[in-house]
Amino acid sequence: MGVSLKDVALLAGVSIKTVSNVVNNYPHVTPAMRDRVQRAIDELGYRPNLTARHLRKGRTGIIALAVPELGNPYFAELAGAVIDAAARHDYTVLLDHTAGLREKEVLVCQGFRAHVIDGLILSPIELEAADLLGRRSDDGPLVLLGEREYEAPYDHIAIDNVAAARTAVRHLAALGRRRIAFIGARRELARRPAHLRLRGWREELTAAGLPCDEELVAATDGYGRWDGAAAMTALLDRGAEPDAVFAYNDLMALGAMRALVERGLRVPGDVSVVGFDDIEEGRFSATALTTVSPDKQAIARLAVERVVARLTGTPQMHAERIQPGYTLVTRESTARRD
Amino acid sequence: MGVSLKDVALLAGVSIKTVSNVVNNYPHVTPAMRDRVQRAIDELGYRPNLTARHLRKGRTGIIALAVPELGNPYFAELAGAVIDAAARHDYTVLLDHTAGLREKEVLVCQGFRAHVIDGLILSPIELEAADLLGRRSDDGPLVLLGEREYEAPYDHIAIDNVAAARTAVRHLAALGRRRIAFIGARRELARRPAHLRLRGWREELTAAGLPCDEELVAATDGYGRWDGAAAMTALLDRGAEPDAVFAYNDLMALGAMRALVERGLRVPGDVSVVGFDDIEEGRFSATALTTVSPDKQAIARLAVERVVARLTGTPQMHAERIQPGYTLVTRESTARRD
């Protein structure tokens, strides 16, 4: 249906190869020839068929990004950053969301849409190390994002979650808070997501000589605002009497703040709150949220660079664990006075 | 590098065609033959090369979605819905964002990544009708989303923005509000985005016999929280004394509420606020936000169905304007008492 190299070659009276050379800016083409071919290209409105190029080169220029949930602004913002970073390397991004379901995560990392994507950036939630074994070498590079850690030969990009959590808790302790709760341990999967941030909470409380009663740990089912609110309500109902809350993410922290206000408690007067992610919403909530701010731009950039490096570079690179930076951004929710 | 049909055919001792038949579940294959071939497929771990299939069939199974900004939860939620709707038709989504820049929008709709995507769903902001003329027939179907209207032969899916805006304003008027402001007219592009919602505001105020002073219209540069806050502040500063605000979207409404609170005004006591989009954040803000809720699922579903229909159906379909439903969701920000 479309115009092909052959048509252009015919019109210009040259071989297919010459047209290809012009299209690809191959340097050794005489200006006159280039001009003649270009005229034919313009006249026919020729555009190269990328699918054919892909088949021939074995590359598509498409990277897949799979995040749990676009409804979580952290992942939406991250996706935007990945798209921009990929564009800088002339890659396009195919976006998928897994709802944090192991089944979907497995599907994605075991070569779904193989051959169509050159590489994959995955932010797993429930994926198990064993699931990674099923991945084949011809599925292209895989870069893992986020808190989950695996013994597997794949690059992993994540901030130091334990240290970041400790920074948050240290900040609360420095305000004089003594009963610092943690919101966000998964109910059925205690050991997994939230694991590192929970450990940071424990370590820092211990270091500060503060109690880390299990009573102060509130489990949740999901990662959203409602989960945070429900967890906060549960904490209050069971009489845990926290004077501070460190939440697994901003969404839960926001939910917790709402629950606190509904109970007639003031933030930060009665309870200080710290979140994690630094989504724009937290900057703008009624009480602006103090939060751990991972360098999303760096995460996106490093992930894309890593995929591209493995695609174009030496295949013998070791799997690396890369830790981008983070900062604690203090706002109203942990102000000293109300 | 990979395993091809040929390898499988060789091992199974059949022709390539037979393997292809098995892979594609072609019905007329004897069970014995199917079994033999399947065994060879399993043994070699064969997976079809989709790129080759794409080249041959002229289809890739990829739809592109281009939205202004993933940082706006409305578009993030919509993108999620489109991905799900596409998956139901066995399509994958390539996501792009335009930042609402005409240049980027033009690039996207004039065949960027042609041949790689079967169709495009675009939510334009600054695109002009003339830009659409440059699109070629072999670029595949294009479905437009959102408020902008064009005289162009493309399907357009959007709720009735004028009617929806009127519903919002009517709600405010019914509460006894008399000075109802509109936030969100673009500063330099007065006629364009926000155009229909602004018209709805005018029409309804006129119908209700209320003033629609230009003083009550606050222009913004962008579409975010800060723009809403700045516009609200400007309204107050110029002494417009609004007792209600209808904002172009939820993000701006949220920003406006924050600005009101900072000025010591109560929502809804002093000023009632209505937004547009129904993002989850609005349900959860300190004062839950009343909003016009477009049926995002329907928008996503219709957009994908339309692309798929044009890809598979009769090419002679007329361009249609499709209006999904919407509802006004009333919450605290327009409650009768504070």
Next chain:
DNA sequence: CTGAAAGCGCTTACAG
């Protein structure tokens, strides 16, 4: 510096 051939891996008519 340009050309003719082969082939990436598949599907689509066309035979048998």
Next chain:
DNA sequence: CTGAAAGCGCTTACAG
């Protein structure tokens, strides 16, 4: 019901 051939549109060696 299965096979042999052609071709989707390109790029990659290889000649000249």
